[in-house]
Amino acid sequence: MKQMDIGVFFGLKPLKEVNKEVQKGPNELDGASASKMGEKSRRQRQPRGDRQRKSKADAPEGSSKDMAESGVDVQRGAQNYRKRRWSRANAAGEEELPRCPFYKKIPGTKFVVDAFRYGKIEGITTYFLTHFHSDHYGGLTKNSTLPVYCNKITGNLVRSKLKVAEQYIHVLPMNTQVAVDGVTVVLLDANHCPGAAMLLFFLPDGQIILHTGDFRADPSMELCPQLLCRVQTLYLDTTYCSPEYTFPTQQEVINFAASTAFEEVALNPRTIVVCGSYSVGKEKVFFALAEVLGSKVSPRDKYNTMCCLESEQVKQCITTDWKAARVHVLPMMQLTFRKLEQHLARFSSQYDQLVAFKPTGWTFSQQVESVGDVQPDVSGNISIYGIPYSEHSSFMELKRFVQWLQPLKIIPTVNNGSWVGRKAMEKVFGEWLMEAKTKH
Numbered sequence: 001m002k003q004m005d006i007g008v009f010f011g012l013k014p015l016k017e018v019n020k021e022v023q024k025g026p027n028e029l030d031g032a033s034a035s036k037m038g039e040k041s042r043r044q045r046q047p048r049g050d051r052q053r054k055s056k057a058d059a060p061e062g063s064s065k066d067m068a069e070s071g072v073d074v075q076r077g078a079q080n081y082r083k084r085r086w087s088r089a090n091a092a093g094e095e096e097l098p099r100c101p102f103y104k105k106i107p108g109t110k111f112v113v114d115a116f117r118y119g120k121i122e123g124i125t126t127y128f129l130t131h132f133h134s135d136h137y138g139g140l141t142k143n144s145t146l147p148v149y150c151n152k153i154t155g156n157l158v159r160s161k162l163k164v165a166e167q168y169i170h171v172l173p174m175n176t177q178v179a180v181d182g183v184t185v186v187l188l189d190a191n192h193c194p195g196a197a198m199l200l201f202f203l204p205d206g207q208i209i210l211h212t213g214d215f216r217a218d219p220s221m222e223l224c225p226q227l228l229c230r231v232q233t234l235y236l237d238t239t240y241c242s243p244e245y246t247f248p249t250q251q252e253v254i255n256f257a258a259s260t261a262f263e264e265v266a267l268n269p270r271t272i273v274v275c276g277s278y279s280v281g282k283e284k285v286f287f288a289l290a291e292v293l294g295s296k297v298s299p300r301d302k303y304n305t306m307c308c309l310e311s312e313q314v315k316q317c318i319t320t321d322w323k324a325a326r327v328h329v330l331p332m333m334q335l336t337f338r339k340l341e342q343h344l345a346r347f348s349s350q351y352d353q354l355v356a357f358k359p360t361g362w363t364f365s366q367q368v369e370s371v372g373d374v375q376p377d378v379s380g381n382i383s384i385y386g387i388p389y390s391e392h393s394s395f396m397e398l399k400r401f402v403q404w405l406q407p408l409k410i411i412p413t414v415n416n417g418s419w420v421g422r423k424a425m426e427k428v429f430g431e432w433l434m435e436a437k438t439k440h
Contacts, residue, residue, distance in 0.1 A: 100124075103235065103411050106211070108203045109183050113211050113235070116140045116148075126181055130213025131196035132157040132280050140164055149180065151187050153195030156308035157280065175226065177202075186226050190215035192391045193281040194309050200226055210405070211235040212413075216250065217393040217401035227405070234407035239392040239414045240361060241425055246396060247361050247388035248371045250284065256371045257285055257357050257387055258292040264355045264383075265293055265326070272347060274340065274356040276332040280305060281391055285359045290317060290327045298322050299329035323350065332358065337379040344382065353381045361390025402429060403436035 097119040104115040110125040112118075117139030129137055129150040140148070142163035147170055150158065155171045158164050172178055174187050174197065184202035192214045199211040210231045221227060247253075257275075265271045273293065275286035279302065290297040296319045299306055303320050319325050330343065335358045344354045355376075376383035393401065402410065410429045416422050 103413055103416060106201060106209060107233075108205060108207060109201065110181055111183070111201070113199060114213070116144070116146060120146065128199055128211075129154055129158065130190065130199065130211070131193055132161070133193065133214065133278070136214070137162065144168065151195055151197050153308060153310055154197070156310065157195065157305065160304060160308050161279075188221075188224060188226060191218050191221075192216055193278075194283060195280070200231075207232050209233045209235070210407070212237045214239070214392060216391050217397040219400070221401065222404050231405055231407045233409045233411065234402070234405060235411045235413050236398070236402070237392060237414055238398070238412040238416065238425060240390070240394055241398055241412065241415065241428070243395050245361065245394050247390055247394050250389060250391075252371050253359070253387050253389040254285055254288045256374070257359070257385070257389075258288045260385065261289050261355060261357075262292050264353075268353050270351050271326075271353040271355055272344065272351040273327045274335070274343070274354060275327065275329050276335045276356065276358045276360075277302070277329050278332060282359050282389070283309075285357065285387075285389055286327055286329050287314075287317060289357070290325070293326055295326035296324055297327040297329060298325035301331070302329065322347065332360065335384060337382055337384070340382050340384070341380075354383070356382070356384045358384060358386045359389035360386070361388055361392060361394075399432050402432050403439075406433060406436055 097117070100112060100115050100118040100121050104112050104118075105124075106113065110123060111128060112121060112124050112126075113128045114130055114136040115121065115124075116127060116129070116137060119139070125147070126149055127146045129140075129148050132154050137158065140146075140158065140162050142165075144162075144164055145168060147168055148155075148158060148164065149170045149172055151174055152171050155169045158169055159166065172180075172185065172187050174189065177184050177186050179185075182204060186200040186202075187197040188200060190196035190198045190213050196213060196215065198213055198215060201207075201209040201211070203209065208229055208231050210227070210233070212235060214237050261273050265273070273289055275282065275289055277283075277286065277299065286297050286299070297317055298319050298321065300320045300322060303318060306314055306318050322328060328343070330339075334340075334343075335356050340354055340356055344351060371388060374385060374387060376385045378384075410426075412422065412425050416425070
């Protein structure tokens, strides 16, 4: 499949030999480290099962990260859960917000990152937002008066979806040094979702800190001139920091989905194609599907969201008219046989078969050696492909990124709730850095 123009906007690159290097290197840890690190993530994952009709396609994902990214309805549930779990009452019986954890704060500054659910934090003047997923913007509402620092796309989404007042949104340029409260800050592409940014801080005392937010590490980041510096502290997205997560590159998965959709439609022109998505995310997949099929794409429920992405090309590719597009975008949680049967029935005059793609890293298992081995779950005239497309780094991608950057200190930002988990990750980071030093 040729690379589409729209893909360039989202950072889509053709598969190159350099991407294969991500898979190189040892894939195993010692038993203790692997078991400790994998314990929480294995509880969150759903097994692929037998690929029979009664399958994971009929069940929710179960991942807190997936749930948090899926949109406003899930956000409300997550907020209610956190409220019950973390809220405290003061002596007067009034509810207090939870305390901001240390890994949200940037030492030596008055900055916090993705820390809106904690309200106004003492000593903090600047609140950064890395991207528009609810586990990061949670706590922001139309009544918020906290100063939000973010890039233009994220600012558009905060303004449009959350109705935060314009005066509290401070838009920063990408790839440009700007001064914020006496600190030089650079926003860099995080290769996660539209608007997602890594934050690079140059402190007055010479310390350099990189906060990845949520990111998918890519070899192209090693060519970023702003990162050719000595980073002392790395705040790292450790969503998949366990050796079991060895999913393929995004481009491999996109190619698989596009070629599969093309074949299905060629065999039966009355086939409709559906792609699961979050409030923001998975755009590379559904635009690739639309391009290979020569169709527009209808993300009707997120049309306004798409219009926040600062691209005329995107606006020209999308439509709110379901019948004018062969590719439909639905919320990830609606990709069940029952929901998809209902969706297909609405367009029975045009289509009699439906092929759906559920792109999330949580569906991948080492039972599948490569993306080409993925088989659909089938029920009647509906097929659901759980494809291992992730917008977070795989274990080996994290390893490569850390070994290239070689920071002095690494602070995990995900799956860090227990001392045991943090210590296990610290051990792995130490092994990675030691191995990197022996290579040079």
